[in-house]
Amino acid sequence: MNIGTTGLWSPELRLHRDTAEIADAAAELDSHGWGALWIPGLGGGDILGDADRLLSATKNTTVATGVLSIWRHTAEEMAAGHARLRKEHGHRVLLGLGVSDAAAAQSAGGKYRPLAALNDYLDRLDEAPEPVPTDERLVAAMGPKLTELAARRSAGTHPFLVTPEFIAGARAILGDGPLLAPYLAVVVDDDPERARTTARGFVSFFIGMGHYAKSLMRQGFSEEDIANGGSDRLIDSVVAWGTVDTINERVQTYLDAGATHVALHAISPREGLPRTEWRQLAPLAR
Template sequence: MDIGTTGLWSPELRLHADPAEITEAAAELDEQGWGALWIPGLGGGDILGDAERLLRATRRTTVATGVLSIWRHPAEEMAAGHARLRRQYGRPVLLGLGVSDAAAAHRAGTAYRPLSALSGYLDELDESPTPVAAGERLVAAMGPKLTELAGRRSAGTHPFLVTPDFTATARGLLGPVPLLAPYQAVVVDDDPDRARTTARGFLSTFIGMGHYAASLRRQGFSEDDLAHGGSDRLIDAVVAWGDIDAIDKRVRAHLDAGATHVALHVISAHGGLPRTEWRALAPLAR
């Protein structure tokens, strides 16, 4: 599946209070030429319904889930919904799947065995009355075993909170063909203190979560880097902040390291849809 080299990742495209404004913004983003619009799983809910709203508003841009939790969304329901959207709109949703953390598995009443659980979920998608083709699904993989599974049984992987060095390592594990679409947080602000404060406002919760913290440690960050919402070193490594040239430099670093596509998440100090920032970034749509 061709999703271009850049896209936008946005919780606001699910959460914003005015659905009409989401539709209007999505149509504008489609005209700007972004390869994909990514919506996160958040706490569950009707993620395919939210994807459908974006499909109605767009003509060319791929709609992707980045990512839905396998513990919250039964595979057969997702397969049936995915097939319905494909029939109705003539293009698939790229179904991004994640194993979240142990707490999510325990809330679902099961042990946390991410590799076997994800493998079983993919089996269910294959065996559904309306199977989801491997090329229309991908995996949020941050460890080597899940990355290898993603390369064998899906279009590829969509890792979260990673550096270009991680991207290079993941490409080595995947081989040359699979999709590698890292999430990249961005703050459109060239004031260092303000940009880092804005970034911490969103990312501090994730940095403190066990599975993301473990991934960051594997990437070479220390306990000091993980404390207090993230050190300047960590924030600068996983967040691209500054003007459009600085953000483009980070995108190109991922692409040079082997990424197929980079999903940009605008973090803003203001609420609502970050349409001003999206317009500023429009030259990066490709």
């Protein structure tokens, strides 16, 4: 599946109240030439229904779940839904899967054994009446074991809040072929203090979560970097901010490190769909 070099990652494409405006925005983004529109799993809900809305509004872009929790959606439900969307919209659906954290597993009545749980989930996708093809699913992998699994059993991996150095390490594990499509938060603002404040408005919640904090520690950040919404050093390392040209240079560092696609999350200081930022970033669609 070819999803181009860049895409847009957006919770607003699920959360915005006006579904007609979501469809209109998706059609505009499709015309810009983005390779994929990524929607996060959030707390569950009808993620395939939300994907269907985007697919119906677009002609070319892939719609990817980035990512749905295996604890909130059964493999059987996802396989059946994926098959239905593929029949209606062609091969434009990429199913991103994540193991989330121990709390999510416990709330679903399961044990948090990420590797075993994901292997089992992938087995069930393979055993479904209409299996999800390996090249139409990928894994949110933050550690080497899950990255190895992603290389063997999916199209690749979609890591969250990572540096180019992380990407280089992941590429070494994946080998040359698999998709490596990191999330990258972006703020179109060249004022350092204002841009960092805007970035923290979204990423600070995730920085404080246990599994992401551990990932950031493995990437070389300290407890002081993770505290209080993230140090300037951490924010500058995992968020691209500045002019569009500056952001483009940061995207290139991920591609040079081994990424095949970068999913850009335009963080805006305003509520609603960040259409102004999306239009500013349109030259980066490819």
